Amino acid sequence: MPAQFGRHQPMLDAAVAALRLRECWSPFPEIPSGKIYGDCAREEGAAGFAALKDKPFDLPGHPETHRLGAEVSPFGGDLGITYPAAPVGGLIAAAEAARPAFAAAGPQARVGVCLEALSRLNKISFEMANAVMHTTGQAFAMAFQAGGPHAQDRGLEAVAMAWDEMTRFAADARWEKPQGKAAPIVLEKHxxxxxxxxxxxxxxxTFPTWNSYSGIFASLATGNPVIVKPHPAAILPLALTVRVLRGVLAEAGLPSDAVLLAVDAPGAEITQDLATRPEVKLIDYTGSSSFGAWLRANATQARLFTEETGVNTITIAASDDFDGMCANIAFSLALYSGQMCTAPQNIYVPEGGIDTDQGHKGFDEVASAIVAAVDDLLADPARAAGVLGAIANPATLDRLARARGLGRVLRDTAGEGRIASPLILALTEDDAACGDECFGPVSFIVAVKDADTGIARAADLARRKGAITAALYDTDEARITRAIAAFTQAGVNLSINLTGAIYVNQSAAFSDFHVTGANPAGNASLTDTAFVTPRFRRVMWRRPVH
Amino acid sequence: MPAQFGRHQPMLDAAVAALRLRECWSPFPEIPSGKIYGDCAREEGAAGFAALKDKPFDLPGHPETHRLGAEVSPFGGDLGITYPAAPVGGLIAAAEAARPAFAAAGPQARVGVCLEALSRLNKISFEMANAVMHTTGQAFAMAFQAGGPHAQDRGLEAVAMAWDEMTRFAADARWEKPQGKAAPIVLEKHxxxxxxxxxxxxxxxTFPTWNSYSGIFASLATGNPVIVKPHPAAILPLALTVRVLRGVLAEAGLPSDAVLLAVDAPGAEITQDLATRPEVKLIDYTGSSSFGAWLRANATQARLFTEETGVNTITIAASDDFDGMCANIAFSLALYSGQMCTAPQNIYVPEGGIDTDQGHKGFDEVASAIVAAVDDLLADPARAAGVLGAIANPATLDRLARARGLGRVLRDTAGEGRIASPLILALTEDDAACGDECFGPVSFIVAVKDADTGIARAADLARRKGAITAALYDTDEARITRAIAAFTQAGVNLSINLTGAIYVNQSAAFSDFHVTGANPAGNASLTDTAFVTPRFRRVMWRRPVH
Structure with a gap:
């Protein structure tokens, strides 16, 4: 048994068990605490990040013909890091050269590499948090959790799923067929x-590690060399990941080039070239539906796993905890300035208002209470900074500015530079604006005839335009049952009556399947069986046993 | 628990266990014996078939605007059966109308229907044998086995795989996240x-039931209504299947239209229209690579599972049982006149001959011995009829006639009407003819420089043109190891040194994965996990537990 595999087998076994149970489980603590990660972990992480800045990033042995890199922190300042870059043909050739040995290494060796790499990535979670923060604009706490332990969870989940599937059937069998009174036919099969x-x-x-680890680790565990193509604005988190993986591969005696970094520059992207190379058989993609459609039409030689555009919704039908509901929604809207793929956009409220524990609330009262809850959440500047983070992409700020004209402004956005608090608009259900994704800190409170209409609108939108999350607040169990059926048929995961410190945005590895694959918001689910099975095949040889 | 499910759960549990072990297992006896199937089963089956002939086929409640059907037995005579036919739009509408109730029925009810239907199909195996025989040209014994119990095995295998996968993860969970000294967050998830x-x-x-049951039963178990589009020359076996399924569905209180028959006429095929309808999300296809390519290019709305064209090979490097080898190869070439997707075509023999238990044999001696073994096998007319069967499609006879000019004839084909014994030609490895499939009773004995060249040629052909089977005869364990690596990398299942009553053509459900999906001979494997996972998705709802 490979040493790396043996060392981590208990974690692997626990992960496989967790997959089946879907309960709360993780081996990677999500709290950025010195008690867990070491007294000096925070400072060491900051120092590690500082030491990376304004230097060429070291990736020993990586193909390199030139250097690229122009990352700018959304919190200000160039990172000044350059990365080894190589032509697409050179990257493909290097990965192809690594392929036979990596395939021949077998599942245990590759899974061992993945588990060891995830453990090492966990140890550098503070450094990764800084890297994620200063490429995505996430506030530190979120950058730590989502970029570190939660991403590692998704990676481990994919490794566990791949391992479970690779070992699902016997690797060897003795096939003995009776022949009446004659001797049986006996074959050995492998x-x-x-x-x-x-x-x-x-x-x-926005989520360079969290959204990429599932695909990277699923492909590595199943023996496919991975070319990691980061977004040009968020290279560092994946470069750190690639460095850790290449180091572990080398220690295991496997070719480091089983993991490569494909850096490009804005305006000179290499993604289309890479994606259509005949050697590329698997593509994991997170991004817009428009480029998703391009990949579907052009990268036909590859199996494509996607997370794409969608419109997430909240339907408010009634509440027995009106304040708790508004506070919960406010946090979901404000967190990372609405830049999560799970963030709600459309909030459907009956035009006649809703029943609550505080009596009947008219449409305007509901809208005002949500606005007030957002204001309240962001009243303290330090907390506001910790919740909002910064805007990753300047294009989001342009979209935000344009969005102000789409409806009646209930809450205007505020902020300077890359900081932007939620813009909240009132719309009617016929307004075209609520029919598409408006990525960023923009949400629409949409008046609907009644709650069932809101549910129908939300489910229909999920079916047509995609959705990763849906939320419902209601006290009528019969209507809740109808809503469950409607959202299930629309293929979107539904959260009901969330209050307190659990949010519709949150998706926990080993329990929540992230994206269902059943509506246009993506065809892949993190991490179900379908995410790993297309990455490998089984081939047999058999011969008689004499 | 649905009654049908409860009745068959022991069989289901045994099937799931068999999937994992890959040992020899089947609940459906393959021997056409009155002791097993009832003293009068053979006569009843013949009578049942006779009673179907020259009549409209009864499918109660099936959409019908007109009647179609012009099957001709390869053994002579029109079947004279007409089947209900309807426009594509009508079939789609009927299936769509059945879809919600069939989806809502849930896995247990649907799996119960599948298991009950397979049990009933097993009971009519003799009638099915006649139907398969007189549409495919298979001799009776093969029609019974391949059309009956072996097809039922493949159906059950798909149901077991689907059930195992649908129940792989918890359907409900209590997710409890500690919050330090505060009360934990507790969600119920479903x-x-x-x-x-x-x-x-x-x-x-050629194999209307065996090649279709996996897809039909996998889709039904996972809740997708199935439109069964038979080959116009082999409708009856699938019409019988559809009738059994519709009856069982009705008894279970489910819509019969969850299974529909889509009959068409030669020259007026409806397959392209059906395959490109937006409602069609899954397609299981067995046939030529040219139509497979058409489906890939045009039916882009659907997930496609295929078995396509390939070139199967035997490489003869050495033998310690020369007579047994020749007899085994002869049977594989003659069985159903080479019309199995698993039948060998190219036989690579070193030009300098091989070492055997009878001393060195030159190329011509090896070729002559194979020819003699075929002649010997077919010397007795009754046995010849039982092995060869008849040619399913007249186009195969035309191809056979043209093939006689492709090389040096070692054994000419013989037969009358639709009967055709193997044509065996000698080729050199540079002859173009051995680079493509020549479907039917045609095989090429190809002279190669040496055994390793033969292995390389066979593996390369599998990689480029596809192959479902490969066979090797050898006594050199080092070369056998090299061959295993070569064929594994080419993605083709390898059988080594088969002699006696086990043949490279044979693929046993619950043990052999039929088609690897790893070369152009098909993208689907019967039945691995990847065959069932794309047929359904998981959608969650979650809410706090108070």
């Missing part, structure tokens, strides 16, 4: 796990 | 199995 080819991971700007 | 939509099964002429 099955090999055969990886499908090169894998391309296309990262996004 | 997941529904959501089918993806309509499923289309495109049957083939």
């Amino acid at each position: 099955w090999a796990i055969v990886p499908v080819g090169l894998s391309l991971a296309i990262g996004c700007n | 997941w529904a199995i959501v089918p993806v939509g309509l499923s289309l099964a495109i049957g083939c002429n």
Whole structure:
């Protein structure tokens, strides 16, 4: 048994068990505490990040013909880091050269590499938090959790799923067929796990690790070399990841080039070239539906796993905790300035208002209470900074500015530079604006005839335009049952009556399947069986036993 | 628990266990014996078939605007059966109308229907044998086995795989997240199995049930209504299947239209229209790579599962049982006149000959011995008829006639009407003819420089043109190891040194994965996890537990 595998097998076994149970589980503590990560972990992480800045990033042995990198922190300042870059042909050739040895290494060795790499990534979670913060604009606490332990959870989840699937059927069998009074026919049979080819991971700007680890680790565990193509504005978190993986690969005696970094520059992107190379058989993609459609039409040689555009909704039908509801919604709208793929956009409220524990509330009262809850959440500047973070992409600020004209402004956005608090508009259900994603800190409170209409609108939108999350506040159990049926048929996960410190935005590895694959918001679910099965095949040889 | 499910749960549990172990297992006896199937089963089956002939086929409640059907037995005579036919739009509408109730029925009810239907199909195996025989040209014994119990095995295998996967993760969970000294956050979570939509099964002429049951039963178990589109020359076996399924559905209180028959006429095929309908989300297809390519290019709204064209090979490097080898190969070439997707075509033999238990044999001696073994096998007319069967499609006879000019004839084909014994030609490895599939009773004995060249040629051909089977005869364990690696990398299952009553053509459900999905001979494997996972999705709802 490979040493790396043996060392981490208890964690792997626990992860496989957790997958089945879907309960709360993680081996990677989410609290950025010195008690857990070491007394000096925070300072060491900051120092580690500082030491990376304004230097060439070191990736020993990586293909390199030139250097690229122009990251700018959304909190201000150039990172000044350059990364090794190489032509697409050179990257493909290097990955292809690594392929046979990586395939031949077998599941245990590769899973061992993945588990060891995840453990090492966990140890550098503070450094990663800084890298994620200063490329995505996430506030530190979120950058730590989402960029560190929660991303590691998603990576481990994918490794566990891949391992469970690769070992699901016997690798060897004795097939003995009775022949009446004659001697039975006896064959020995053996099955090999055969990886499908090169894998391309296309990262996004907002969650470079969380959204990419599932695909990267699923492909590595199943034996496919991975070319990691980061968003040009968020290279560092994935460069750190690639460095850790290459180091672990080398220690295991496997080719480091089983993981490569494909850096490009804005305006000179190499993604289309990479994605359509015949050697590339798997693509994991997070991003817009428009580029998703391009990949579907053009990268037909590869199996495509996507998370794409969607419109997430909240339907408010009634509440037995009106204040708790408003506070919960306010946090979901404000967190990372609405830049999560799980953030709600459309909030459907009956035009005649709703019943609550505080009596009947008219539409305007509900809208005002949500606005007030957002204001309250962001009243303290330090807390506001910790919740909002910064805007990752300047294009989001442009979209935000344009969005102010889409409806009646209930709450205007505020902020300077890359900081932007939620813009909240009132719309009617016929306004076209609420029919598409408006990515960023923009939400629409939409008046609907009644609660059932809101549910129908939300479910229909999920079915047509995609949605990753839906939320419902209601006290009528019969209507809740109808809503569950409607959202289930629309293929969107539903959260009901969330209050307190749990939010519709949150998706926990080992329990929540992130994205259902059942509506246009993506065809892949993190991490179900369908996410790993297309990454390898089984091939048999059999012969008689004499 | 639905009654049908409860009745068959022991069989289901045994099937799931068998999937994992990959040992020899089946609940459906393959021997056409009165002791097993009832003293009068053979006569009743013949009578049942006779009673179907020259009549309209009864499918109660099935959409019908007109009647179609012009099957001709390859053994002579029109079947004279007409089937209910309807426009594509009508079939789609009927399937769509059945979809919600069928989805809502849930896994247990649907799996119960599948298991009950398979049990009933097993009971009519003799009638089915006649139907398969007189549409495919298979001799009776093969028609019984392949059309009856072995097809039922593949159906059950798919149901077991689907059940195992649908129940792989908890359907409900209590997610409890500690909050330090505060009370934990507790959510209840529930997941529904959501089918993806309509499923289309495109049957083939030669194995209408065996090649279609996996897809039909996998889709039904996972909740997708299935439109069964038989080959116009082999409708009856699938019409019988559809009738059994519709009856069982009705008894279970489910819509019969969850299974529909889509009959068409040669020259007026409806397959392209059906395959490109937006409601069709799954397609199971067995047939030529050219139509497979058409489906890939045009039916982009659907997930496609295929078995396509390939070139199967035997490489002869050495033998310690020369007579046994030749007899085994002869049977594989002659069985059903080479019309199995698993039948070998190219036989690579070193030009300098091979070492055997009978001393060195030159190329011509090896070729002559194979020819003699075929002649010997077919010397007795009754046995010849039982092995060869008849040619399913007249186009195969035309191809056979043209093939006689492709090389040096070692054994000419013989037969009358639709009967055709193997044509065996000698080729050199540079002859173009051995680079493509020549479907039917045609095989090429190809002279190669040496055994390793033969292995390399065979593996390369599998990689480029596809192959479902490969066989090797050898006594050199080092070369056998090299061959295993080469064929594994080419993605083709390898059988080594088969002699006696086990043949490279044979693929046993619950043990052999039929088609690897790793080369152009098909993208689907019967039945691995990847065959069932794209047929459904999981959708969650969650809410706090107070």
